[in-house]
Amino acid sequence: MVSNHNELIVSLDIGTSKVRVIIGEIGTGSINIIGVGQAYSEGIKKGAIVDIDQTVHAIREAVDHAERMVGVSIENVFVGITGNHIELFETQGVVAVSSEDREIRDEDIERVIQAAKVVAFPPDREIIEVVPKEFIVDGLGSIKDPRGMIGVRLEMEGTIVTGSKTIMHNIVRCVERADLRVAGIFLQPLAASQVALTKDDKNLGVVLVDIGAGSTTVAVFEQGQLVATSCIGIGGDHITNDIALGLRTHTDVAEKIKVKHGCALVDEASEEERFKVTRIGSEVEKQFTQVDLANIIEPRAVEIFALIEEEVYRMGFHEDVAGGYVLTGGTVSMPGMLELAKEELDAPVRIAIPNYIGVRDPAYTTGVGLIQYATSFVERKSGRAPAAVKPSAKPAAPKQKESGNFMERVKNWFSEFI
Known part of the structure; x- marks a missing residue:
């Protein structure tokens, strides 16, 4: 039974043989897996989409199974991405601490991450996420979380994860055609590591x-x-x-x-x-x-x-x-x-096997990892997990498509989670 006091978050793992949807209930300091849906997929080859219609059909089928299990209508999903098109780049950002009392706050961290993203990439590359390695405050390094510290200069060293714009475009297009919205796209090995390592x-x-x-x-x-x-x-x-x-x-x-x-x-x-x-x-x-x-x-x-x-x-x-x-x-x-x-x-x-009832199978490691990764990431950004579903006994109603240039909307989605 879904609690009215807890948020629900949904992951979408688009695999070569199966598409898996997992619904997690986010309580105080805990995650419960309450719904799972899967469907056979014939639209993926070697991790890349080769048939959009087949992939959209599989996503819809998996979502429908998960919705019926829990009695909710899924609206937003967090999607995993992997493949040889992924490239990692070292990066560094530097900003001055903005507050008068020199206390480092969330907005300073956001600015230093944005500064680290100012790197020249080929036009066919798109930033998926920026992963901080360490923060440096006035020359003092090896800091994992500088919030609340006092300083004048804030630096960040990290890794930029980039992917093929075409592949990401097609993934988002499939999700959108399945009447869903992309709440975020994350690198699958990073997500899976939340559960596996x-x-x-x-x-x-x-x-x-x-x-x-x-x-x-x-x-x-x-x-x-x-x-x-x-x-x-x-x-x-x-x-x-x-x-x-x-x-x-x-x-x-x-x-x-x-x-x-x-x-x-x-x-x-x-x-x-x-x-x-x-x-x-x-x-x-x-x-x-x-x-x-x-x-x-x-x-x-x-x-x-x-x-x-x-x-x-x-x-x-x-x-x-x-x-x-x-x-x-x-x-x-x-x-x-x-x-x-x-x-x-x-x-x-x-x-590595997820330790949750209903998904104690290595095949679900990435899907469960996406939920954990998205939860920690979004809570770090906003202080709360996002609502991914609405209580309902009916399948999700079709969503209105947002207007504007497609890749601009993709960039906007990513910017909200980086």
Whole structure:
């Protein structure tokens, strides 16, 4: 039951195989996941939108499921974004403290962040967010939150996260056509880290790996900050395709077999676990064992982990990640994936799972992380979480589109959350 005293916030995770919508109830110092909706998606390939109509349909379906579960009408969503179009840039801003008593306030922090955004970018780039690393007050550094301190000069060192204007344009267009408004766009690895990583993980040095259906996102954290991110065009769908080829069956059948009987390690697979498959071009079902399936899955899983390790090497961080690897994403739920990862990566490895009823699955890490990230971000900006829904037993009514240049509106949305 939704409390009238708590705010609700909604995340939208547009994945390659599924679109997920999660509704979180924000209480005093706590978050409760009260609604989840998901729909199969065919409009995304390797993390990029390739069919707007299919993507819009999947968003609407996922939203409808979440609305019916909770009895609300969703209006605003916080959206995650990732992909190889993401680029990180170091930045610095400097301002004079504006108040007469020289006390640093929210408006000073806002001005120094805005000053850090004054950087020349190619016309095809758009700022997603600015992530502060540290604040410096009159030469004194390593300050995480300078509010309330006394000073004359305020500096900020941080990271600007930018993305492809075209890709962001298409994401916002899909959300808008699904009769929703974008409350904010955040980088998925940063959002997922809210759930998947501890403060010690980030300080020690760790690689967060999100193995999705169509792509794998690799993000490196050091000294408490995201320092590099990349996307590999391989994921769980490649395992599904291998199963379809190996068993000579349809991909939808292969996906169900993978989820129900899949095992990533031949040594852990069982000869006793058997299943039948209707093969393409034949009416006769053929029986296979889990060992047969594991012999198909393990080579592809080994390749995925080899590519992950190569990517970390390419980014120049392999020797620095003392905290090892943290895995998330729907693909890592398969039995044997954790053990295989430890063997192939030769490092400490664990799987991150959200600790909320109804979403205790690595596939929901990004969606739950978006809610936590958006909540902390917006509360930091305004002192309260935004209303994302209105109580209602009916689906959301169509929203009126705002007028004006599209990308100008996108810039305005971003400026409200940066």
